[in-house]
Amino acid sequence: MALSSESVDQGAYTSVLKLVSAPPITSVLVANRGEIARRVFRTARSLGMSCVAVHSTADALAPYVAEADVAVHLPGTAPGDTYLRGELVIEAALKAGADAVHPGYGFLSENAAFARAVEAAGLAWIGPPAEAIETMGSKIESKKLMAAAGVPVLSQLVPDEVTEAELPVLVKASAGGGGRGMRVVHYLEELAGEIEAASAEALSAFGDGTVFCEPYLATGRHIEVQVLADQHGTIWAVGERECSIQRRHQKVVEEAPSPLVERLPWMRDELFEAARKAAAAIRYLGAGTVEFLADDSGRFYFLEMNTRLQVEHPVTESVTGLDLVQLQFEIARGHELPAEPPAAVGHSIEVRLYAEDPANNWQPQTGTLHRFHFPTPTTSFASPVHRAYVRRSGDDVPPLLRTQESAPWVRVDSGVESGSEVSPYYDAMLAKVIVWGATREVAAARLAAELGRAEIHGVRTNRDLLVRVLRHRAFLDGETDTAFFERHGLEVLAEPLADKSTEELAALAAALADAAHRRTTAKVQGRLPSGWRNLASQPQRKTFAAGDSTYEVSYRLTRDGLLADGDVTLVEASPDQVVLEVGGVRRRFAVAAYDGLVCVDSASGSVALTPVDRFPDPSQQVAAGSLLAPMPGTVIRVGVSVGDQVKQGQPLLWLEAMKMEHTISAPADGILTELAVAAGQQVEVGVVLAVVQVEPAVQEAVGQVEENA
Incomplete structure (x- = not known):
């Protein structure tokens, strides 16, 4: 079908879908949270539906809850008590009067039992058939099916039979995704331990601890194909996406079309054909994604099929003009797709x-x-x-x-x-x-x-890292693979955009903005410069910390202008903006002050400053060797006991927070003199987890280095 000669408008294709049967959907519950709930709401409203949200206690004030027409509270905070409780979600849908459930992505979106339960409750399921979800839910069984359908697959290895010659291998959870339950193993003696750890993580995340092994391609390209299939036998391959730049096996940068496929255009037809075969093999319906691992020569292998909407679906929407969520609703209601999808235009x-x-x-x-x-x-x-x-x-x-x-x-x-x-x-x-x-x-x-x-x-945030990646020569040349961060140095890519000189100027701007604020809020003599004296004796001083650096700002505001270190002239200063001329170049700084934090934004980068108290409270100090919780979370394992001799870098305990497992390691060789937590305990950020007393020999060596320095 040809596109309009006038424009490509979002929804242009869905408006011409052939209607076969249309049971009305007047209200939809989104069995999810956050941005994907808001995304589905946006399309549902455009189709005349009302929107129902479910929310945990922690999400009670979240934007998506406020945007819903009706919201149902699921008591608790942990996903296992709330968003993963299918029976509570269905009960909420019925209570709120919804007649359909959209799962979003994550949580219950690839849970076949939940899909069946939704339909058994008389609700429309805006997703693929439960049988398709079930088939692709096991990465072990799905790969066998794909091989039989003629889709290229990587050989599967039995964990207990992996040999030295087959290393490195990737240990993967059979259920779930998102990088959880995945481990790269380079040494045979580490395999058993990594399998155990991966299985435990998979069991906690997905309720299924089954894992398998496959050859690990350190420099592969992650290419995926968006598919849409209706009830009438039409299967669309709606363009490919490349999602090779990843951290912890989770995607960070996604784009359409793929730079690799653009370089090897013959590859596109083969990818699309393989994706259509995969969808046909399981009689797929709705929106899904077939994921492949490819090398630079264009050879590719089936990884898995996500039987849901993908996080990165917007790049496909951007280059095609399609509304994939709208198509999900339309296919669920029995509409028929045109013979061909729209062609991609531009790059996203x-x-x-x-x-x-x-x-x-x-x-x-x-x-x-x-x-x-x-x-x-x-x-x-x-x-x-x-x-x-x-x-x-x-x-x-x-x-x-x-x-x-x-x-x-x-x-x-x-x-x-x-x-x-x-x-x-x-x-x-x-x-x-x-x-x-x-x-x-x-x-x-x-x-x-x-x-x-x-x-x-x-x-x-990872904002500065993302900017550095997008401006990196290798990225711009299309040289993107799953080892991008390792190849180009995470320590370099993760450096702040603002260098030390920018941080120093930001600290000066913060001090001048604070002075302007005090002048504007002063009840008497507010028009005089801050710290003004008839006979000035000392400059104004203020100290800020930025990361590991500390900046002491020293300045005076006189009749002749700003007196400060360096070739700096004050052009203007207000509580929220400071303009400085530095070496003849005018620079503008936006300043925002919060309790215990000052954020300064400029063209040279953003700087977060912490005002340093001139008289710190001694009671806030912690003992040397204390290991503090870097975030709120749950202690899931403890690997040591009080009195144990520990080595630098040795894992002591593990925290789970934000869907990830975090290792707390010994900062140096020493003895564990205090263990303040136990497995299963919830902790807040900054609390003492354990104390390692550094061995005297190590302390003496550190002291000698500091003395020599």
């Missing part, structure tokens, strides 16, 4: 913005998100630009001349907003930021600039 890139510290083992962050703002006019949960971005009067018109960008090209799908609390109970993703461009280079440049200018205050 999505990044996952996480509340985490990449430089510190991707440690999740919690706290109040004071400000969350993107500067460019954006759309949320709908394809950017597609309202009128392409005129197709002829295929011979160059792509750059076809674009008519009368609508935003930035899309932000987020479950948070300014003022939201980032809790430790769920995934650390704050938002998906999606940009469309006529070319890949334009899309990457736009996305990097948009992220760099965003104001994200209150929690540390």
Whole structure:
């Protein structure tokens, strides 16, 4: 079917779907939370449906709950007590008067028993058949089925029979996904322990501890194909996506089309054919994704099929103009797809913005998100630009001349907003930021600039890492694979965009903004400079910490202007903005002060400053060797006892928070003199977990190094 010569509009294809049977859906419950709940709400409302939310105690004030027409409380905070309780979700749907359930992704979205229970309760299931979910739910059985259907697969290894020659291998959970229950093993003696750990994690996350092994391709490309299948035998392969840049086997950057497939265009037809075979083999219905691992030569192998909507579905929507959620609803109601899907136009890139510290083992962050703002006019949960971005009067018109960008090209799908609390109970993703461009280079440049200018205050994020990746020469050349961070050095990519000189200027700007605030709020003599004296004796001083650095700002405001270190001139200062001229270059700093935190944004990067108290409270100090909880979470295992001799880097205990397992290790050789927690215990950020008394020889060596320095 040909596209309109006037424009590609979101929903253009769904408007011409042939209606076969249409049981009415007037109200839908989304069995999920956060940004995916908001995403489904957006489309459901456009189709005239009312929206029902379910929420845990921790999510009571979340934006998606406020946006729902009706919300039902699921008491508790842990997913196992709330979002994974299928019977409670169905009860909520019936109580709220919903006639359909959309599972989103994660949680119960690939639970065949839940899909059956939804339909048994008389509710419409906006997802694939339970049989298809069940078949693809076991990675072991699904690979056998795919091999029989003629889809290329990697050989499967029996964990107990792996040999030295077959290393390295990847231990994988048979159920679930998202990187949980996965371990890379390079040495045979480590295999048994890693299998046990992977099985335990899989059992905790998915209720199934079955694991298997397969050959590990360290530098593979992760390519996936979006499929849509209706009840009338039509199967669409709606373009491919590349999701090779990953951390902890979880995707970080996703794009459509794939740069590898663009370089090897013959590969696209083969991928699409394999994806259609996979969908046909299980009589699939609805939206799904067939995932492959490919090498640079174009050879590819089936990994798994996600029988649900993918996190990265917006990039496919951006280049096709489709609303995949709308298509899910339409297919569930019996509509028939046209013979062919729309062709992709331009390039779209999505990044996952996480509340985490990449430089510190991707440690999740919690706290109040004071400000969350993107500067460019954006759309949320709908394809950017597609309202009128392409005129197709002829295929011979160059792509750059076809674009008519009368609508935003930035899309932000987020479950948070300014003022939201980032809790430790769920995934650390704050938002998906999606940009469309006529070319890949334009899309990457736009996305990097948009992220760099965003104001994200209150929690540390991976924003700077994402910007560095998008501007990296290897990324721009399409050299992306699953070892991207290892190859190009995570320690380099994770460095803040703001260098030390920018941090120093940010500290000065923060001090001047604070002085301006005190002047504007002073009840007497507010027009005099802060700290003004008739006979000045000392400069104003203020100290800030930024990461591991401390900056003592020393300045004086005189009749002749600012007196400070360096070639710096004050142009203007207000409580929320400071303009400095540095070496003849004018620089603007936006300053936002919160309780115990000052955030300074500029073109050179964002800096989070902590004011340093001149007279710290001694009671807040902790003993040397104390190991503090880096985040709120649950102690899931303890591997040592008081009195044990420990080695530097030795795992002592494990925390679970934000869907991840985190290891707390010994900071140095020593003796464990205190263990303040036990398995199963909930802990808050900053509490003492254990104390390691450093061995005297080590302490003496450290002291000698410091003395020599």
